[in-house]
Amino acid sequence: MRVTALSGGVGGARFLRGLLAHIDRTPSLSDTTVTVIGNTGDDITLFGLRVCPDLDTVLYTLGGAVHEGQGWGRADDGYAVQAELASLGVPPDWFALGDKDFGTHIARSLWLGQGLSLSQVTARLAERWGLPDRGVTLLPMTDIPVETHVVVDQGTGPQAVHFQEWWVRMRAAVPAQRFVVAGMDRAVPAPGVLDAICNADVVLLPPSNPVVSIGIILGVPGIRDALRGTRAPVVGVAPLVSGRPVRGHADACLQAIGVPATSSAVAALYADFLGGWLVDDSDADIALPTGVTSQARPLLMTDLSAAADIAGAALDLGGQLARS
Numbered sequence: 001m002r003v004t005a006l007s008g009g010v011g012g013a014r015f016l017r018g019l020l021a022h023i024d025r026t027p028s029l030s031d032t033t034v035t036v037i038g039n040t041g042d043d044i045t046l047f048g049l050r051v052c053p054d055l056d057t058v059l060y061t062l063g064g065a066v067h068e069g070q071g072w073g074r075a076d077d078g079y080a081v082q083a084e085l086a087s088l089g090v091p092p093d094w095f096a097l098g099d100k101d102f103g104t105h106i107a108r109s110l111w112l113g114q115g116l117s118l119s120q121v122t123a124r125l126a127e128r129w130g131l132p133d134r135g136v137t138l139l140p141m142t143d144i145p146v147e148t149h150v151v152v153d154q155g156t157g158p159q160a161v162h163f164q165e166w167w168v169r170m171r172a173a174v175p176a177q178r179f180v181v182a183g184m185d186r187a188v189p190a191p192g193v194l195d196a197i198c199n200a201d202v203v204l205l206p207p208s209n210p211v212v213s214i215g216i217i218l219g220v221p222g223i224r225d226a227l228r229g230t231r232a233p234v235v236g237v238a239p240l241v242s243g244r245p246v247r248g249h250a251d252a253c254l255q256a257i258g259v260p261a262t263s264s265a266v267a268a269l270y271a272d273f274l275g276g277w278l279v280d281d282s283d284a285d286i287a288l289p290t291g292v293t294s295q296a297r298p299l300l301m302t303d304l305s306a307a308a309d310i311a312g313a314a315l316d317l318g319g320q321l322a323r324s
């Protein structure tokens, strides 16, 4: 079976880890391959280094090296490099990069500088974390540098700041007026992305942020059309439970695009290609767009087995849709 998933950072990575655990425990899925299309709108250049937070979160999580408490960054990391930079007066101080994490960004920047594409760099990093051995291919959504910017007004008129500055430094507390993705007009899907959608047996949307993770991936010209056109059922997992994000500021992001923070409104964002939608038990009676089959179950990824159960339910729903 060929599974293709779109993914942001922490929510996507935890779901994908559950998916691999479910595949491992299910003998009939032993020859399954998973292609992950990762969001690169969060990417940022810091200290002269290219940082791809969502791709790295997927790599570290699937590689068993993520800081569990944070959900991002490396476990058992230190901050000696950033402390030294701070004492040299080199900003920013609001975006934490651990010492081991710096290794990733140095290698990535070096290889990009040598002319490798982001896909090629990501493949090297994926090798480091053993993804190919687990049947996983991680593709950036595009090799063209793109960056999500957020238009805010802090009393001096509209101003665009990098997504990370809004999300991390401002903690999304300043209302976003809109999101603008610099570079998206030139972006094309990375090699393999459209094929992975067209040739999949099932396409999964993990409970990633519908606006700044999934929404950004859908904005790459060609990706949304591929999802509309694929014969594979598309099954999504709601990122909201009882109208609230489980973590992060998805509600602030939805507000900026004028969409209510409900699992039904998020499903409506995908209505042109969505076949199945898993919602939390607490949202069992919500209305859904026509043509979408929903199923209610516990959606909190409290541990690996809970995440595996959610991923298994998504695959099962995809199987039902494929047969019907």
Ligand code: GDP
Binding pocket: 007, 008, 009, 010, 011, 012, 013, 054, 057, 207, 208, 209, 210, 212, 213, 214, 237, 238, 239, 240, 241, 244, 245, 246, 247, 248, 249, 250, 299, 300, 301, 302
């Ligand atoms: P980010 O890039 O690190 O922000 O991560 P993603 O975009 O992949 O995922 C963020 C989304 O995951 C948020 O909107 C959360 O509400 C959602 N999320 C996190 N943990 C859970 C969970 O246990 N269950 C569900 N259903 N959603 C979750």
Ligand code: CA
Binding pocket: 008, 009, 010, 039, 042, 053, 054, 212, 213
């Ligand atoms: Ca992200």
